Amino acid sequence: MSVSHGPGSVSFPEWPALAAGTGLAVVLTADGEVLQLDSREAAKLLDSSEPPLLIHAPAIWRRLGLRAMPAYDLLELFAFVRPAKPAVPTARGLAQTLDLPLVGQGLENAASSLPNLALALLEELTRDAGLPASRDLPALARRMGEAGWLWAPLVLAALDRGGAIPPPAKDGNAFRVWRRLPEWEEGAPPPEPSSLPVSPVEARTRLARLVGEDAETRQGQADYASAAAAAFTPREVAGAPNIVLAEAGTGTGKTLGYVAPASLWAERNHAPVWISTYTRHLQRQVESELERLFPDPKERHRRVVLRKGRENYLCLLNMEDAVTAVLVGSNPALTVPLGLIARWASVTSDGDILGGDLPGWFIEIFGAPLLGSLADRRGECLYAACSHWKRCFVEHGIRRAREADLVVANHALVLTQAAWGGLDDNYVPTRYVFDEGHHIFDAADAAFSAELSGREAAELRRWLLGAEGMRSRGKGLTSRIGDLVGERADLMAPLDAALMAARSLPAPGWGSRLTHDTPSPDETPAEPVAANPSETFLVALRTQVLARLSGRGGEDEARAGFAAECDLHPTSEDVVGAAETLKRALMRIAEPLTNLRARLLARLDEEADELDQATRARIEGMGRTIARRALEPLKAWIAMLAELIEPPAVSDTFRGHVQFLRLDRSEGHVRDVALLRHWLDPTLPFATTLAAPAHGLLITSATLRDGGEDDPERAWTEAEARVGANHLALPAIRASLPSPFDYAARTRAFVINDVDTGDPASLAAAYRTLFLSSGGGGLGLFTAIGRLRSVHRRIAPALEQAGLPLYAQHIDAMNNSTLVDIFRAEENSCLLGTDAMRDGVDVPGNALRLVVFERVPWPRPDILHRERRIHLSGGAPKEFDDRIARLRLRQAFGRLIRRVDDRGVFVLLDRRTPTRLLSAFPPGVAVERVGLAEAAATTREFLGPQGQE
CATH class of the missing domain: 3.30.420 (Nucleotidyltransferase; domain 5)
Structure with a gap:
């Protein structure tokens, strides 16, 4: 050519x-x-x-x-x-x-x-x-x-x-794509929403329109929409939201089932309904379903908004810095990826650079550091002081969400914002739908926990003081608010005091000093120079963890390359002494920052007739940022240190929090050490900060209840506890819609009784045999990355030789989203993965016809689980563990059949699987304990020509 x-x-x-x-x-x-x-x-x-x-x-x-x-x-x-x-x-x-x-x-x-x-x-x-x-x-x-x-x-x-x-x-x-992007215009604040209800009949009618006149009628889906409508009735008492728990079996069609009443309520009451999912991938799935509601792309863009955390979006100021470096020749290596980013930024729907319409494989080709440097980094936003504020993708999304009907977010964003007391624009939604509701406990655990580690403390120092000689746009707090402070002594004094005190946080190079027990000197001019309080504390924590590791020698275990934990109490004297010093140091940062923030916000009233809109927006934004980025973590750290210094009485039967220590290691080296604090029951802050102020919530999933529980009432009670409904004033409305699938006819399930999963060769042989018997379309699930790697290394050549491509999480240079896309498209491929694949894979059709699970997915026996099984198990810790394992097995089995004509085989290789766990599978599924050869033969026969195409 x-x-x-x-x-x-x-x-x-x-x-x-x-x-x-x-x-x-x-x-x-x-x-x-x-x-x-x-x-x-x-x-x-x-x-x-x-x-x-x-x-x-x-x-x-x-x-x-x-x-x-x-x-x-x-x-x-x-x-x-x-x-x-x-x-x-x-x-x-x-x-x-x-x-x-x-x-x-x-x-x-x-x-x-x-x-x-x-x-x-x-x-x-x-x-x-x-x-x-x-x-x-x-x-x-x-x-x-x-x-x-x-x-x-x-x-x-x-x-x-x-x-x-x-x-x-x-x-x-x-390359200067920001010059061609549209600007947003500020509108009037939206009025308070009305409280007009949505009736069950209206929800059914809207659902019928969504699915279309020619669609097959699904009674379960219509019943689900009727039940979901109860979450959109008027609230009768403040602090007592209408809460609906709806368990809908796979194939019920729950997305359109809840979209029907949610969209009606939004249209009728002129306010958005927030739909929250567990992952960004599931957000996109929900968005694609909404094409039925709004077929016109322009109308859909106006009435449906995806919201994620700021760190997911392209920051135009970071983009400008990178482009400048390219054009002046100081960083030519960025030219090619920035050229492609410029192409994308000119046509993207929302600027989502991590998981949006920038293909997932882009980050794999050009590297995570590049996109991380272009994203809106934590706490770096200049708000109205940014020259690109009017074109900012995040600000566009915030303003679109105010006028939208449906906002599709994720649990991490929704719960983190709840922990902060409101969204970026101080808006608090009144109606929520939590899809994949069984993940609320884990999402709340992440949102409401706290971590005092070298990495987190050093990052706060960087945010306050800047890069300290390193190349970075982040020049510290002074560069962000210097013009707001000006020459005002009442603002300059607390700013200077906070920045001086910030030198007690870990200094650049802290990681190497942590390994060698040599905290850096405090960089104050006073003599004699004292050791850095944060680094001294980290070294003391490291010493305690290594001393108390179980097994053959703490130091040997520390070199093994995995995280280690130990109890905080009883605490060594060195840790207590270092904690007292660090607590005082953190208070010296927090107090002037608190004063600085208060005095900044006071300007909004004192100079109300002088401040322009942009300056007001900057002050409000910086007030939020100082609180979230600095004061909130400092408050948590000070409280954690106070509890460390004066622990609760041993006689306390239940404490709200549990604190423990963790040592992170890689390639035999200590990378970080942390003091961690978690709520024993994280659904308590979820209920008090988000659920109770709301007017209505729908919490839905295919796996809300433990299917192995003999007592239906107890199963519902336990489900309510896992999502925090038991902390609310009104009892939850319960709904259960069974799956329309004929699992007895369309599936087979086996527990293999002659494979030693502790032997890498035997485990690999089992996977190879089963994948070959199905002709591909196999999803292999693992509870440990090491075993996944071992199996992949052993079976990949044989599968390739048979024409069955094998892909694997943690091995292939691809992220989970790309791997699943390939697995879905390549019908005879196989995929190996861990927890994320167990919960986040939606592959209907022949591309997924076999699921092989290597071991029973017991909860990890760490300190946090130990404390929760003591305090949350109701005196039945064994049943507590069983419940978690059954729910995970249900989720894994749920990957197999996604539509009515699917068929597939589920295999559990763990011969030690207790019979009491087998009730996790849907009614009608007979789980057989057989040898590997028999399971492979049955798989080949059951899948038949479908598995050999």
Whole structure:
């Protein structure tokens, strides 16, 4: 192929095309020969050839065990041609996205298809070159080419053929995408919502419209919508919300079931309903379902908003800093990824750089540090002082959410904001839907816990004092509020005092000193120089943890490469002494910061007739930021140290919190040490800070109750305790809708009784045998990363040889979202994963037809679980453990059947599985204890031709 490029032409490179499995490469040479090579042979060939054409270079090199080398990565070209568009990063996935004939299975077909995929993308560039949206492409491509982007000559040639305007010689505006983004305009504050109810009949009617006239009637879904409507009735007493607990079996259609009453209530009362899910991936799933409610994309964008934490969004000020570094030549390595980010930022729907419409594989190709540096970093926002405030993606989202009907958030954001007392704009929703409600306990545990560690304390020092000689835009608190403070002594004095006291926090390089027991001197001018109080405390904690580790020698265990915990009490004298000193030091930071914040906010009243809107917004924003970023953690740390110094009486039967110590290690070295505080029952602060002030909540999941509980009333009571409903004034309304699936006919379940899961070879042989028997489509779940790695290493070659690609969490250079996308698209592939795969995989159809679980998912026997099983088990700690394991098994089994025509096999390899746990499976599922050979034969027979296609 050749394409015109000015007076000459550019030839399509005669490159090799490369596809790879684990240790195996298939290369399509320039003359059309297909070669199967091992890693060593592939490395030798590639070293002597043009850079190869491939998909997802980091994953290819990881699978072959080779060093990274130059390559024509089709994903980079795709990101340039189709920014903000999803694509599964495989040959079949790209072909499907580009509406090309699907690529056949196997590495040979994948390698052979790559040139056609590249041509299709370049031809698309040629067709679109004359469109207004393409006007910046030549300038971007030229700059990226100067930085070494291999695709640049071909891209410029394709654009030239299409009539694109050549770029000016020194044009950097193509990177300055913020100049072309729309600005938001401030509107009047929204009025208080009304309280008009939604009746069950109205919810059913709205549901019927959502599913469509021709859709099959699902009685369970209609009953679910009726039950959910009770969460949208008027509240009768302050502090007593209407709460509905609805357990809806897989396949009920709960998303549209709760969207029906929620959307009606939002329209009728002119206020948003907040829908919270557990993960960002599930947020996107809910958003896709809302296409039924608002088919028009523009209307959907106006009435549905996804909200995440600020750290998920592109910060335009960080982007400007990075672009400046590229244009002045101080950081040319960023040119290519920033060019692709500029392409994406010009068309993104919401600026979500982590999990939004920027493909997940982008971070895998260019690295997490890049996107982390471009995201809105914790506590760094300048609010109205930022030159991009009016174009800020986060601020756009906040304002859109005020006017939306439905806000789709996640548990982490909703609960963290509740812990802070309100959302970014001080808005507190009145109606919530918590999907995946069984995760509320864990999400609340994360939101309301506290950690005093070297990392957290050093980060607070950086936020207060700046980078202290390191290259960073973060110049500390003075740079953020210096113009607000001005020459006012009442503001300068507490600011200076807080910054002076902040030097008691861990200084740069604290990690190496922690390892060697040498705290840095306090950087005050006073003589003699005292040791840094924070670092002294960290060293004392480290000593106590190492001294009290169980097993063969604390120091040996510390070198093993895993986190270690120990009880705080009884506390060593060194720790108590260091804690007293550190407590005083933290109070010397908190007191002036409290005064500074109060005096700043006082300006809002004292200078009400002088302050412009932007300055008021800055003061309000900085007031929130100082509280959240500094005062809240300092308050928690001081309270933790006070309890350490004067512990509660041993006779106390129940304490609200538990404190303990944790040592983080990696590659035999101590990385950090922490004092941790968790609520024994984190649903208590969830109930008091979020649920009680609300008017109505729907908490829903397929696994709210323990299916193994013989007493239905007790099962509901335990479910209410896990979501905090037992702390509320009104009793919860309960609803249970069974799954419409015929599990008895569509599934088989086995416990294998002749495999020693403690033997790595036997465990791997079991996975290999079962995956081969199903012909792929297997999800392997593990309770330990080490065993996952061991199994992958042993079975990958055999599966590849059989034409069954194997992907694995913690091994492949891909994140969970990308792995699941590939697993869903590649019907005969297999996937290995841990907890995140157990809960977050939605793969309907034949692509997931076998789930293999390596061991019973018992709760981890750590200190926090020990305390909770003592205080929350009702005197039955064994049943407490069983309940957790059964719920996890239910969640894992729930991955298997996602629609009515699915069928699949569930296998538990742990021969020690107690019979009492088997009630976790749906009614009608007979769990058989059989040998591996029998299970494999039955799997092959049950799945039949479906498993062999």
